[in-house]
Amino acid sequence: MSTVSAPATPTARVGIVGGGQLARMSQAAAIALDVELHVLDAAGAPAAAAGAQLIEGSWESLDDLARLAADVDVVTFDHEFADREALQELARRGVVIRPHPDVKRLAQDKLHMRRTLGDQLGLPVPAFAEVHEAADVEAFAQANGWPVVLKTITGGYDGKGVQVVDTPREAAETIAAFGAPVLAEALVGIDLELSAIVARAAGTGEVRAYPVVETLQVDGICNEVVLPARVDPVIAARADALALELAEAIGLEGLLAVELFVSDGELLINELAMRPHNSGHVTLNGCLTSQFEQHLRAVLGWPLGATRAVAPAAAMVNVLGPADGSDPGDRIAAALHVEGAHVHLYGKAPRPGRKLGHVTALGPDGDAALESARAAAAILEGER
Numbered sequence: 001m002s003t004v005s006a007p008a009t010p011t012a013r014v015g016i017v018g019g020g021q022l023a024r025m026s027q028a029a030a031i032a033l034d035v036e037l038h039v040l041d042a043a044g045a046p047a048a049a050a051g052a053q054l055i056e057g058s059w060e061s062l063d064d065l066a067r068l069a070a071d072v073d074v075v076t077f078d079h080e081f082a083d084r085e086a087l088q089e090l091a092r093r094g095v096v097i098r099p100h101p102d103v104k105r106l107a108q109d110k111l112h113m114r115r116t117l118g119d120q121l122g123l124p125v126p127a128f129a130e131v132h133e134a135a136d137v138e139a140f141a142q143a144n145g146w147p148v149v150l151k152t153i154t155g156g157y158d159g160k161g162v163q164v165v166d167t168p169r170e171a172a173e174t175i176a177a178f179g180a181p182v183l184a185e186a187l188v189g190i191d192l193e194l195s196a197i198v199a200r201a202a203g204t205g206e207v208r209a210y211p212v213v214e215t216l217q218v219d220g221i222c223n224e225v226v227l228p229a230r231v232d233p234v235i236a237a238r239a240d241a242l243a244l245e246l247a248e249a250i251g252l253e254g255l256l257a258v259e260l261f262v263s264d265g266e267l268l269i270n271e272l273a274m275r276p277h278n279s280g281h282v283t284l285n286g287c288l289t290s291q292f293e294q295h296l297r298a299v300l301g302w303p304l305g306a307t308r309a310v311a312p313a314a315a316m317v318n319v320l321g322p323a324d325g326s327d328p329g330d331r332i333a334a335a336l337h338v339e340g341a342h343v344h345l346y347g348k349a350p351r352p353g354r355k356l357g358h359v360t361a362l363g364p365d366g367d368a369a370l371e372s373a374r375a376a377a378a379i380l381e382g383e384r
Helices: 021-032 062-070 084-092 101-108 110-120 134-144 168-178 233-250 291-300 328-335 366-380
Strands: 012-017 035-041 053-056 074-077 128-131 148-151 162-165 182-186 192-200 207-209 213-218 221-227 254-263 266-273 313-320 341-345 355-363
Touching: 012 021, 012 062, 012 291, 021 035, 021 291, 035 062, 053 062, 062 074, 062 084, 074 291, 084 101, 101 110, 101 266, 110 128, 110 182, 110 266, 128 134, 134 148, 134 168, 134 182, 148 168, 162 168, 168 182, 192 233, 192 291, 207 233, 221 366, 233 254, 233 266, 254 291, 313 366, 328 341, 328 355, 328 366, 341 366, 355 366
Parallel strands: 012 035, 012 074, 035 053
Antiparallel strands: 128 182, 148 162, 148 182, 192 207, 192 213, 192 254, 213 221, 221 313, 254 266, 313 355, 341 355
């Protein structure tokens, strides 16, 4: 007589607020580590399609966030949009949230981030101010010059919620559209954009830094990445040191991506993300431990993985929905003819301009790796 054994208990259960492509790629890492992943999102979330346990609900609802927390050992994120007050209430109830809501706020509230990093920690950031009306922007411009960059304090991403204005009238229109208050920043000359990704493990405080990457932006979206960055090694070392200093200063638990400007040879912090980040997708095939596995290790307090590159260079290129609405998935086989290309699609319905996946490629140098990744991405997008 045969018996059916009960399913094995997973090593740990991790809840992710959001079930998009970042959670989907985290699911692949979770399977290898025997971690059970639960995600809070709407029906049809990409992570759920890949096998993560779906809790249907809103990340703005305390009750829904509590349902996610009830089933897991630790709660973490794949975006910045969770309701901050709800997260604080869960933390008061004893829910383990990593990074802690007080730390996560640095990635959710741009004005708070600028004040903490620039005013309190003395780290390099562009000149900034809180503004409520056009007269405030005009006063800021008198000190820092036109044009001025205006940003929503919360909620902006991938170039949304950012506007460069040249006149008080444009400033007034933007503030009306965004809703006051707004963050004003000096427009700085940008020689290069970098991303420094580091992890810090809960409990132990162990830290690891990935090689600094170069990012190429298109319409405010990180569209291409080269690892290691094609930049003076001294600048790259400073970027890593800055990210590690910040991780320690804020008591990070998890992954931190620090987006940086290189301006006249100096580093300025642009944005922060406390989760896996578009600029870290290149680690999936380019480093010994992917950013997705590293984030899980870090929030669980497990030993961190080695971060060194597996080849002299690697590159990542986004795959966006073609203008004709066709599905890049129909062209996977053709794209795989590109030597060394690795295709990662996100299981999302195609729509023109929508981020549907990415390609990574290895090479003897950054230019060669980028050429291969671009070639495969172009095939997927129907351009070849």
